[in-house]
Amino acid sequence: MPTGRLYRMAFVPFLFALAIAAFSLSASRGALTSTLAPDAFEGEPAFAELKSMAARFPQRRPGSRGDQALAGHVAGVLEGLGGTAGGGFSVRRFNFSAQTIDGERSLTNVIAQRAGSTSAAPILIVAHRDAAARGAQAELSGTAALLELARVFSTRETKRTIILASTSGGSGGDAGASELASEIHGPVDAAIVLGDLASVHERRPFVVPYSDGLGSAPLQLQRTVEQAITQEVGTNPGAPSVLGQLAHLMLPLSVGEQAALNASGLPAVLVQVSGESGPPAPATGASGTISAEHLEGFGRAVLSAVDALDSAPTVSPVMQTGLLLTHKSMPMWVLRLLVITLLLPPLLVAVDGLARVRRRREPIGRWILWTLSCALPFFSCALLAYLLGWLGVLGAAPSTPVLPSALPFGAKAATAVGALVLTFALAWLLWGMFVRRMGWGVRPEPEVAGLSMLLVAVAVALLTWVSDPLTALLAVPALHLWIAIASPELVASGERARRVAALALVALGLLPLLLLSGFYADQLGMGVGAVVWMGVLLLAGGYVGFGAAILWSVAFGCAGAAVMLAGRSVPGAPGVPPGTRVEVTIRGPMSYAGPGSLGGTESALRL
Numbered sequence: 001m002p003t004g005r006l007y008r009m010a011f012v013p014f015l016f017a018l019a020i021a022a023f024s025l026s027a028s029r030g031a032l033t034s035t036l037a038p039d040a041f042e043g044e045p046a047f048a049e050l051k052s053m054a055a056r057f058p059q060r061r062p063g064s065r066g067d068q069a070l071a072g073h074v075a076g077v078l079e080g081l082g083g084t085a086g087g088g089f090s091v092r093r094f095n096f097s098a099q100t101i102d103g104e105r106s107l108t109n110v111i112a113q114r115a116g117s118t119s120a121a122p123i124l125i126v127a128h129r130d131a132a133a134r135g136a137q138a139e140l141s142g143t144a145a146l147l148e149l150a151r152v153f154s155t156r157e158t159k160r161t162i163i164l165a166s167t168s169g170g171s172g173g174d175a176g177a178s179e180l181a182s183e184i185h186g187p188v189d190a191a192i193v194l195g196d197l198a199s200v201h202e203r204r205p206f207v208v209p210y211s212d213g214l215g216s217a218p219l220q221l222q223r224t225v226e227q228a229i230t231q232e233v234g235t236n237p238g239a240p241s242v243l244g245q246l247a248h249l250m251l252p253l254s255v256g257e258q259a260a261l262n263a264s265g266l267p268a269v270l271v272q273v274s275g276e277s278g279p280p281a282p283a284t285g286a287s288g289t290i291s292a293e294h295l296e297g298f299g300r301a302v303l304s305a306v307d308a309l310d311s312a313p314t315v316s317p318v319m320q321t322g323l324l325l326t327h328k329s330m331p332m333w334v335l336r337l338l339v340i341t342l343l344l345p346p347l348l349v350a351v352d353g354l355a356r357v358r359r360r361r362e363p364i365g366r367w368i369l370w371t372l373s374c375a376l377p378f379f380s381c382a383l384l385a386y387l388l389g390w391l392g393v394l395g396a397a398p399s400t401p402v403l404p405s406a407l408p409f410g411a412k413a414a415t416a417v418g419a420l421v422l423t424f425a426l427a428w429l430l431w432g433m434f435v436r437r438m439g440w441g442v443r444p445e446p447e448v449a450g451l452s453m454l455l456v457a458v459a460v461a462l463l464t465w466v467s468d469p470l471t472a473l474l475a476v477p478a479l480h481l482w483i484a485i486a487s488p489e490l491v492a493s494g495e496r497a498r499r500v501a502a503l504a505l506v507a508l509g510l511l512p513l514l515l516l517s518g519f520y521a522d523q524l525g526m527g528v529g530a531v532v533w534m535g536v537l538l539l540a541g542g543y544v545g546f547g548a549a550i551l552w553s554v555a556f557g558c559a560g561a562a563v564m565l566a567g568r569s570v571p572g573a574p575g576v577p578p579g580t581r582v583e584v585t586i587r588g589p590m591s592y593a594g595p596g597s598l599g600g601t602e603s604a605l606r607l
Helices: 004-009 012-024 043-056 065-079 137-153 175-183 219-233 242-250 257-263 292-311 332-359 364-373 376-391 411-438 446-467 469-481 495-524 528-540 546-566
Strands: 090-100 103-114 123-128 162-167 190-194 268-271 323-325 328-330
Touching (some): 004 332, 012 332, 043 292, 065 090, 065 162, 090 175, 103 175, 123 175, 123 257, 123 292, 137 162, 162 175, 175 257, 219 268, 219 292, 242 469, 332 364, 364 411, 376 528, 411 528, 495 546
Parallel strands (some): 123 162, 190 268
Antiparallel strands (some): 103 162, 323 328
């Protein structure tokens, strides 16, 4: 089917796009620094407060009595620093209902505000106080640091207004942060979310900038906090890798509260010693898992970053949607251009193949419907997950990603996953009956069905590119490799070798998706079962929308069609084994038709 010259020529726009990308790289903004010493943050009283709160409020499930009692304690401490007339804070409580790891619960946010000397946009500091596990001292360290920062700012004059917020629901989701974004009126210069600041378990990067939507926190905010950690802690905080940036651009998935703030337009970063995955769940309440030295060092780093932001011009509110390469930044429009030029070769090959097949009057429409029908087993699983979430069978299904420690892979999760597996198997059996009844045939014709699969896959990639160009990048290897599956004669000679090579091409086409899943599994500390369970929760909770579920189902349906095509025998000539190369000895209609091509015939010479 494919025309080699057309395929190669289609890469010319990509070469031009690469040249444009080279000239589009721009230098990123540097970090802001402060001349004030952050020694006012004292680690010893903050550590004592941490131990005291952990002992008084060991059980802090979101919305529980312990969580509400701790909210009262935090509000009392903030109110004890005095009112705004004496340099203290105005303290407010907001009660609301939201979905948590324990279902619908009544939660409380405590917000304290201290006015600055100017009308510049305020600085927001956030820490959640709830926890899924009992004790969870490391997870409570952010609240301890928040109270110590409140003591510091109650005696220090700032140019910008300082807003401190103690939220609930952050142990599994971002209910408190989402509500906070609606409670804050007006723009915010920057937000710093305090996560685990005391754990002995270190994992880089310490500064997590990702959003639930496209992009991450402004680069200057990231650099400012990273520089403060370098100076005060004396260690390299790390930085998001290129693979990590690509993964979050392809599939925005973050479990910190900064994700909800960024998605709401409030530039925010999460500061956490244990990285994006948070402190290990089994040891959160055990002795020796928290460090007073870490709490003091990271607390002072946050204070230094706030001082730098307070004395500097307003941080740009524009989200970082490009790709950071060392000290250069590649904008999103260039990434979009590169992806569409990579989609151009398979698109032209598919259109050219469609024209050829239509000239031969092959039933291309029937095989397009056959390819689309391959998505039905996958979509049936998505519908079941939606139904389980709507009926409440899974219990709590938060609308945002949660850490595996908050909703572990237990008996209920295994039952739900098992039900989905059985549904998938039954759907495939019914699919076979369905295509036979429709007269499409279960055994596809390699060339025409392969072209249909390629056309559908290209269409899905283009639709995805319109809304999220980096997600479409996942399909690029598959589209290029599976062209050969649509033309079995290009793969290998010999039937067995052809099948092995074709199946290898299918696997290579799915490799980017496997790498993406592996990246998130490593970052969040998940096993295979937990990865599947998180996928079920994302569907059941509505994080993956209905339209996205349809596109993903069709994409997986194309992969299923590719597997069936890879294992299909290539029809040969009558009496010739499949896969055997046949030498053409008679000229046919593609060159010159029939007898007489080299001279006259006897019948033609008659008078």
